[in-house]
Amino acid sequence: MQIRIKHAIDNVPGGMMIVPLLCGAMITTLAPHTGVYFASFTNALFTGALPILAVFYVCMGARITLRSLPEVIRKGGMLMVTKIALGLAAAALLGHFLGVEPIHTGWLAGLSTLAVVAAINDTNGGLYMALMEQYGRPEDTAAYSVMALESGPFLTMVSLGVVGLSAFPWQTLLGAILPLAAGMLLGNLDPEMRDFLSKGAGVMIPFFAFALGATLDLHRVWAAGLLGLALGLILVLICGVCLIAVDRIIGGNGTAGIAASTTAGNAAAVPMLVATANHNYFQAAASATVLVAACVIVSSLVVPPLTAWWRARIRRSQENIPPVDPPHPDDSLPWNKGAR
Numbered sequence: 001m002q003i004r005i006k007h008a009i010d011n012v013p014g015g016m017m018i019v020p021l022l023c024g025a026m027i028t029t030l031a032p033h034t035g036v037y038f039a040s041f042t043n044a045l046f047t048g049a050l051p052i053l054a055v056f057y058v059c060m061g062a063r064i065t066l067r068s069l070p071e072v073i074r075k076g077g078m079l080m081v082t083k084i085a086l087g088l089a090a091a092a093l094l095g096h097f098l099g100v101e102p103i104h105t106g107w108l109a110g111l112s113t114l115a116v117v118a119a120i121n122d123t124n125g126g127l128y129m130a131l132m133e134q135y136g137r138p139e140d141t142a143a144y145s146v147m148a149l150e151s152g153p154f155l156t157m158v159s160l161g162v163v164g165l166s167a168f169p170w171q172t173l174l175g176a177i178l179p180l181a182a183g184m185l186l187g188n189l190d191p192e193m194r195d196f197l198s199k200g201a202g203v204m205i206p207f208f209a210f211a212l213g214a215t216l217d218l219h220r221v222w223a224a225g226l227l228g229l230a231l232g233l234i235l236v237l238i239c240g241v242c243l244i245a246v247d248r249i250i251g252g253n254g255t256a257g258i259a260a261s262t263t264a265g266n267a268a269a270v271p272m273l274v275a276t277a278n279h280n281y282f283q284a285a286a287s288a289t290v291l292v293a294a295c296v297i298v299s300s301l302v303v304p305p306l307t308a309w310w311r312a313r314i315r316r317s318q319e320n321i322p323p324v325d326p327p328h329p330d331d332s333l334p335w336n337k338g339a340r
Contacts, residue, residue, distance in 0.1 A: 017130030018304045020206040024213025025297070035214065049211035053126060054179045056204040057145065059289065060129070061183020062197035063138040071139045074250060076146025079123075079260050082246045083147075086239060087121040087156070090139075091119045103285040111227060117277050118156050118270040118288060119235055119295040122146055124262035127300060130205045131259040135311040140256045141201075145180040156270050191258035215265045216297055229293025236261050236299050241307065253314045262299040268292045 009015040021151040027034050035046030064072060080260070094113040102112035125144045132141040187194035223232075243257030271288035 009151060010317045012304075015304075016134065016202070016205045017127055017209045017320065018300070019209040021127075021213035021216075021300060024210040025216040025218055027214075028216060029333035030213050030219040034219070045207070045211060046068060046214040047211065049126065049208050049215070052208040052211060056129065056177035056208060058183035058186075059147075059197045059199075059201040059204065060138065060142055061185075062182040062187030062194045063201065064142050064180075064184050065189065066184075068112060071251075072142045073146060075140065075247070075252065076143035078246050078250050079130055079143065079243060079256065080147045082243055083121060083123065083260070084138045086242060087117045090116045098224060100284060102109060104286050110286035111231070112288050114156075114271050114274060114284045115291040116231070116235070116289035118267050118274070119231065119292045120239065121156050122131055122264040122267035122270065123260050124212075124264045124296070124303075126208050126299060126305065127262055128259045130209060131307045132256060133205060135255050135307055136259070140171075140252070140259075142180060143256065145177050145308065156274055174200055182286070212265055216300070218297065228291050229298060231291055232263070232295040232298025233302065235263070235295055236302050236306070239305075244310075245319045255307060255311050255314065258274050258303060258310050261306075262303050263292065263295040265296050268296060 006210070009019050012019055028046075035043040090111060094116055098113050098282040100113065101114075103109055123144070125147065128147075129141045130146050132143075141316060187197060187215035188264075238259050239261040245262050247257035249255050268289055271281070271292060276284035
């Protein structure tokens with residue numbers, strides 16, 4: 001008996017990312033100690049997103065030629081700068097009305113400047129790369145090596161005006177791009193290594209997707225309620241519109257912009273890290289953690305179908321462009337008479 005599992009997954013937008021991610025999230029939600037219970041390799045699969053992503057970067061780097069490197073830096077840099085700008089704008093606007101305290105009563109109770117900025121600043125890199133692997137180009141996927149500098153509390157603290165971690169370790173900056181650089185070096189030195197390593201990029205996607213999903217507890221969406229759902233949808237909409245515009249300005253078709261309109265799983269840890277550096281944020285940190293976790297799950301579920309829809313829309317518009325007829329010679333000119 002044959003079951004067409006891959007065919008079914010491929011029919012889901014971003015399926016090789018979203019289906020394993022949901023499987024990991026469901027197991028964590030229903031049986032949170034599964035990995036620890038079975039230990040060994042099973043627990044490693046539940047907790048090993050970063051090592052798998054590191055291997056993915058090496059494989060992706062092997063596909064990047066030196067000629068395409070400027071585009072990788074330009075696209076990744078512009079998308080990252082746009083998200084930083086959105087975080088700064090949110091910090092300035094909400095900080096003016098809310099300050100560092102969360103809203104205490106009403107439908108918006110728990111909403112804070114910290115929650116919104118933390119949810120904006122960090123992109124879900126695994127989801128972005130999986131979507132670009134399916135709908136984009138290798139250069140689009142590799143652009144996350146630049147965007148990876150968003151990770152952690154640093155940019156959120158900068159946006160909020162906190163100076164507790166103002167010195168970003170150079171080792172972390174370098175470590176974010178070393179696997180990609182190693183893959184690029186191997187791929188550009190030896191075409192056979194490029195062919196060998198590039199085949200592994202797609203294989204890695206469902207494995208790091210499952211590991212990322214295993215960090216998500218779907219109960220948090222319920223705890224955040226309608227506010228968490230609404231915040232996730234609003235941030236996807238705002239970030240999506242801005243990032244699509246930027247992507248198109250720098251020569252893309254907007255697909256990478258939508259794929260980058262997510263919130264990373266590790267962003268849920270940022271509020272507590274910020275509160276540790278600045279005690280003024282302790283009161284907002286707990287509710288912010290729940291809201292950011294809701295944004296992670298909402299954006300992970302909404303962005304893949306949006307990306308697939310946008311890519312199909314772009315493809316249809318390209319197919320409907322009528323061919324340009326070659327200019328006909330003007331018969332009124334004596335030297336063109338009889339040319340047709």
